Amino acid sequence: MIKQLNLSVHDVVDLVLRKGSLDTRVFNQSSMAEGTRLHSVFQKGQNSNYIAEYPLNAYIDVDDYVFYLNGRADGVIHQEDIWIIDEIKTTVEKIELFHLENEEWHLGQAIFYAYMLSLEKTLDKVYVRLTYIHQKSEEENQIFEKAYTFAELETYVFDVLRSYIEYVKKIEARIKDRNESISNFDFPYEQMRSGQDEMIKFASDIVASNSVGYVEAPTGIGKTSSALFPYIKSLVQPGKEKIFYLTSKNSIKESVFKLLYYMIAKGLKVTSVFLTSKDTLCINDKKRHCNPDECPFAVGYYDKVNKVIFQELENREIFTQGDILAIAKEYNICPFEFQLDLSMYVDIVVGDYNYVFDPTASLIRYFEDGFKKPYLLLVDEAHNLPSRTREMYSAELSIFDFLKLKKEMPNINSRKIKSLTNKLIDYFKDYECSSDHVELECVPDDLEDMLSEFLERAKTVIKDFPKEVNDTFLDVYFKVNSFLNLPQEDTDNFAYYFVASEGKALSIKITCLDSRRYIRRQTAMFSSALFFSATLSPHNFYIDLLGGNDESNTLYLPSPFALENRLVMVDGNISTFYKDRERSLKEIAKLIVEVVKQKVGNYFVFFPSYEYMEKCYSLFEYTTSIDILTQNRNMDNYERSNFLSSFKENPKKTTVGFIIMGGIFSEGIDLLSDRLIGAIIIGVCLPKISYENDLIKKHEGLEDSDVGFNYAYVYPGFNRVLQAAGRVIRSEKDKGVIVLVDSRFRTSKYKELYENIWPDAIEVNSASEAGEYTSQFWEEKK
Ligand code: SF4
Structure with missing residues (x-):
């Protein structure tokens, strides 16, 4: 049976013809971007016989396969009855060396295009030219030009495609096997959980x-x-x-x-x-x-x-x-x-x-x-994903990056890069800032020029003195590269600003406001x-x-677990606003005691900050009936698992973990059965009020400032509340108590949010009332 393969010329030649070593000094994102620019400059400089970016496609029958190949030749030159395929390559390496190392790969691509052109135009002969351009000197060098007859082109292309077919056969054999196994494969578990069939059906339809x-x-x-x-x-x-x-x-x-x-x-x-x-x-x-x-x-x-x-x-x-x-x-x-x-x-x-x-x-x-x-x-x-993507599209460069580089400058004889580093340090030092954040329309041109020059020089250093390059140099190089490579076209989607202290610029930031x-x-x-x-x-x-x-x-989908296995209470009498925190500490401590004393077990209390948590902890310091463990700053993996291992099954003593909201214990923690039977969540978990979050608030709130505040603060905060609460019931056997504590839970905005999730949540007005409901809940669960 004849099989059709739809492929780009790149797919074929990259697999069959690419040889040699890995070298990110030569092949990297920034050299590719510069290459694209130089391609275009070169193409624009050609005469009217030159057709740039010429699209080509062809059906080619080889043995039992029909290849539908497509691609774009960098240039086709047509003068009278002469046709030339021009394949442009740019490099930071010496042109002769680059050509020697990659000749088969580059030439192969050009010959494929020449063959496709000869099919399209019914030509007996096509010339192939490789144009090399050096990225620094912009020196051009047509290093190779040769005429190929149709028969020569065809023989070459068929040989390469036959090599490709060898790979295809291996892939096909595996896919055939795979597909048979998939067709015979049923859902691997004996029973579907509640909601699982719905999700499978939905995903299948999608x-x-x-x-x-x-x-x-x-x-x-x-x-x-x-x-x-x-x-x-x-x-x-x-x-x-x-x-x-x-x-x-x-x-x-x-x-x-x-x-x-x-x-x-x-x-x-x-x-x-x-x-x-x-x-x-x-x-x-x-x-x-x-x-x-x-x-x-x-x-x-x-x-x-x-x-x-x-x-x-x-x-x-x-x-x-x-x-x-x-x-x-x-x-x-x-x-x-x-x-x-x-x-x-x-x-x-x-x-x-x-x-x-x-x-x-x-x-x-x-x-x-x-x-x-x-x-x-x-x-x-x-x-x-949204916040992670925002981070991926944001970048920062600081004076400290360049100061560190100056101190740890590689032992290279590049006066230019040393002087550029000094100039960049001076740029930050001399930039007068009238406030701690100075908004810009974009990255200032003079700074961008300096950074671009730094990047170019750094590339040369990496290429010419690889053994001298240290990690600090590479770190700064990659940072500058990321900074300059953010999208240029969407300026309305980014904020550009200097972060300053005492009137001096410390760093420049590009913040993505919308992913x-x-x-x-x-x-x-x-x-x-x-x-x-x-x-x-x-x-x-x-x-x-x-x-x-x-x-x-x-x-x-609703939770698959029985609603009666959890008790949700909302205490809206305690204010956790910053100004009220000292005053509310005792009430919070009382609430914790009232809830946890109803049943021996393991509990988490989530706090909005270390300061608040530590102050609350000091109130419990001399309590002997409850073990309190606090999350420490910068816990490593070992400390993290040690902390979690203290929350054992079937506990004989009450253990309370004081946790930071939104931190390492707020998501992805599975303490099943009675390893966790309660979560008390202090505050509405708003992200920290910051210049960046305020920028998002402004960006999202262009039409309605309330929407902006919700997007930047309320909703991300409420998701953290849900994540924290979600630690309690992880399986059908789990039972537990969730308490939300903050006066803002009394407002209609927050009520609407939490009632959507927990329509049966009970409002409580005091620690003792919370204690009574908790006691009743555990009584019923006996
Ligand atoms: S330096 Fe590391 S990442 Fe780079 S090629 Fe060698 S092994 Fe791979």
Whole structure:
């Protein structure tokens, strides 16, 4: 049977012809951006015979395959009966060397275009030209020009396509096997949980209709399997090639791993890779020095990687961080780049949001052409995506970066970079600021010029003196690079300002005020997307921030656990406004005692700040009947798990954890059964009043200032309340008490928010009343 493959010329030549070493001094985002600019300058400088960005496509029959190839030649020159394909390459490396190292790859691309042009125009002969431009000197060099007959072109193209077919056959065999296993695969658990069937049905409809959906699925529904199962089932359909499962939490990656492992054990044959950051994966002594002169794992990377990928795909289905590292060490290849290249051939890519949503994303290879892809997107804990995306589109440069660089300047003989560093330090020092934040319309031109020059010079240093470059230099280089590479076109979507102290500028910031458009833009690249979280409340707020609207497909599921297993109380008599905190401490302490004394067990009390928490703790210092453990600043993983291990099952003594709202214990903590039987939440958890949050408030509140305040403060704060409260009931066996404490819970705005979630919440007016309800609740649960 003849099979059709729709591919770009890049797809084919990159796989078959790319050879050599990894070298980020030559291939990096900034050199690519500069390359695009120089392409365009060169093309504009040509005469009228030169047709820039010439689109080409062709059907090519080779053996049992029809290739539908498409691409864009950088230039086609037509003069009388002479036709020339011009392939432009720019580099920071010496042109001759660059050409030598990449000749086969570059020439191959040009020959493909020449062949496609000869088919389109029925030509017997086409010339091929490689134009090299140096990025610093802008020197041009037409290093190669040769005529090819149609027969020569065809022989070459067919040979390359036959090599490609060898890879295709391997992929096809695996996909055939995979699809059979998917078709025979049923939901892997014997029983569906309450709400799970609804979520599976919803996700199946979303993926089948190539649309976007939003799901709020409270803890206990099994949202990972409810999302992943229908999306995996859909992989057998045409136009659905790969799933990207994104999450910001390691605990969720762990659940995805366990689920895939379980499904594979039950016969499913899907492959997956779990992506890890470069800093974590790098195994070179000089981290991030990704070039063949300094990293043995970069040497000959492209000569080896394809063989390793296809060989390893025969050995295993799941590639974890440990697997990636082991394979990289065995074959002497860079683990970071290997996992990204491997991701092209697996069915499920699991990673952080940034792999898809960051403008400098490592997986940019999937999306750089801006076209919709046959890929499926699953975003877990989606309530975190808007703020994370905002951060990805924000940047800051501080005088301290350059002062540190000056102190730790590499031992290089570059007077220019030293003098630029001094100039940048002076720029901050001399910039007179009349307030602590000085708003700008954009990055000042003179500063931008200096930074651009710094970046260019830094690139030269990295290229010419790689062994001298230290981590501080690389850090500043990457920071300047990110700062200059933020989108230039959306200035209304960003705030630009100096942060100052005592009239002197300390840093310059670019703050993204609204991530909707970037979330929407990336989502549009996928044929289907599902955003889900245990708490997407308030609904309209999150759907809007995630790029949806009133018409969006939504599913809001109730908690699957019995309502009578939890008691929710709201104490609106205690003010937690900053000015009232001293006064309210005793009342809070009394409330805590009244609630926890009703039943021996483990409780969390969530505070809005360390200061407030510590003051409250001092009131309990001499109490002996309750153990109080406090969250410390900067707890590491070991201290964190030690802290949690104090909350044991079947406790004989009451233990209360004093926790910071929105911190490491507020999300993703599963203390099942009686490891946690109560949460007292002090305050409405507004994010800190800050200049940045006020900017968001202003931006969102252009039409209605109340909306701005809600978006910047109230709703994100209320989501933290929900996250904290959500720690208590994690399974059908869990029982517990939730108390919200703040006078603002009496206002209609907050009432509406919490009554939507807990319509049965009881308002209490004193600590003793809360104690009575709690006692009654536990009495009934005996
Ligand atoms: S091992 Fe580290 S330094 Fe070497 S190429 Fe990979 S990421 Fe770069």
